[in-house]
Amino acid sequence: MTLSTSMSPANRTGIQSSPIDSKAQLAVPASLREPRLVAATDAAALRGEYIVDADALGSIPPPGTVKGMAKAGLQALKGNRAQVLLDKIAERLAFERAGTRLYDQIITKCEVLADASDDAADATPMIEGLRQIRLDEISHAQLLVEAMERLGGDPTAQTPSADLVGTEGMGLLQALSDPRTTPTQCLHALLTAELADNAGWELLIDLAQHYGQDDLAQQFAGALAQEEAHLARIKAWHTASVLGETSLLASVADALSDGDGAGGARVGNGPARGVKAAPVERGATAKSAERQPRASAVKKAARSASRATPARHPKRKDH
Numbered sequence: 489m490t491l492s493t494s495m496s497p498a499n500r501t502g503i504q505s506s507p508i509d510s511k512a513q514l515a516v517p518a519s520l521r522e523p524r525l526v527a528a529t530d531a532a533a534l535r536g537e538y539i540v541d542a543d544a545l546g547s548i549p550p551p552g553t554v555k556g557m558a559k560a561g562l563q564a565l566k567g568n569r570a571q572v573l574l575d576k577i578a579e580r581l582a583f584e585r586a587g588t589r590l591y592d593q594i595i596t597k598c599e600v601l602a603d604a605s606d607d608a609a610d611a612t613p614m615i616e617g618l619r620q621i622r623l624d625e626i627s628h629a630q631l632l633v634e635a636m637e638r639l640g641g642d643p644t645a646q647t648p649s650a651d652l653v654g655t656e657g658m659g660l661l662q663a664l665s666d667p668r669t670t671p672t673q674c675l676h677a678l679l680t681a682e683l684a685d686n687a688g689w690e691l692l693i694d695l696a697q698h699y700g701q702d703d704l705a706q707q708f709a710g711a712l713a714q715e716e717a718h719l720a721r722i723k724a725w726h727t728a729s730v731l732g733e734t735s736l737l738a739s740v741a742d743a744l745s746d747g748d749g750a751g752g753a754r755v756g757n758g759p760a761r762g763v764k765a766a767p768v769e770r771g772a773t774a775k776s777a778e779r780q781p782r783a784s785a786v787k788k789a790a791r792s793a794s795r796a797t798p799a800r801h802p803k804r805k806d807h
């Protein structure tokens with residue numbers, strides 16, 4: 489497979505590839521190079537008309553049954569903008585469901601590339617780790633379905649925030665499903681997803697606490713602990729892959745050789761937000777919620793990757 493950092497003279501996208509034409513292009517009157525207010529352009533004016541006339545992105549359906557209305561959770565939230573919590577639960581549910589699909593893509597890609605290489609065994613730890621994370625995402629989706637039902641909401645309904653994250657995630661799915669993207673590039677896309685996922689769970693915990701749903705907040709904190717482990721793993725794998733890109737599978741395996749790859753810098757606020765994390769029993773890696781990411785893992789991954797690519801990272805001499 490072609491490395492993402494391969495050089496090719498066929499790439500003529502930059503201005504340096506055509507000095508004469510680029511010089512002529514830049515030789516425009518100074519008056520035309522003066523910055524203009526974006527709002528003054530016709531395109532911005534047209535967009536403005538659509539913005540003014542646009543409907544809302546969606547809405548939140550009321551509970552579909554009388555039984556749903558009578559649910560203790562929703563009654564307790566009545567008059568307290570319950571729809572905000574329902575909308576954000578629906579958002580996380582949409583994100584976790586989409587996250588499962590994202591992991592499907594990278595798992596398939598890594599399996600196919602491992603089968604085609606001589607280093608299949610080296611890739612096994614990371615592929616197993618990716619499968620575990622995927623199972624966690626499924627268990628989080630199930631947790632959110634139950635939370636929504638407990639509050640009398642409909643977990644199958646599309647709410648505004650669910651719609652929004654679905655649209656945001658389209659770019660990530662495109663990046664991961666593109667057959668040309670490397671595992672390293674896919675890990676970068678997943679890093680984006682996990683960063684947003686961690687922030688989303690933190691907000692959901694705050695909201696649940698705000699609305700007096702302490703039991704839910706506790707369950708959500710358990711999910712957040714697992715998401716923090718996901719982020720640390722993806723970050724460590726991505727760092728190792730970038731630094732050792734000339735031997736991706738080997739460098740990742742090297743970074744994982746001293747453990748399960750859950751290491752990495754401590755990220756997010758996690759359960760330290762005053763909420764005791766409840767274990768997420770359904771997840772295949774409930775133990776990961778108890779593990780504290782090791783701060784030294786990223787450095788170790790970088791060292792391992794450096795050893796794999798001595799030509800690109802020559803030893804510095806002391807001066």
Ligand SMILES: [Fe+2]
Pocket residue numbers: 587621625682685714715718719
């Ligand atoms: Fe995750």
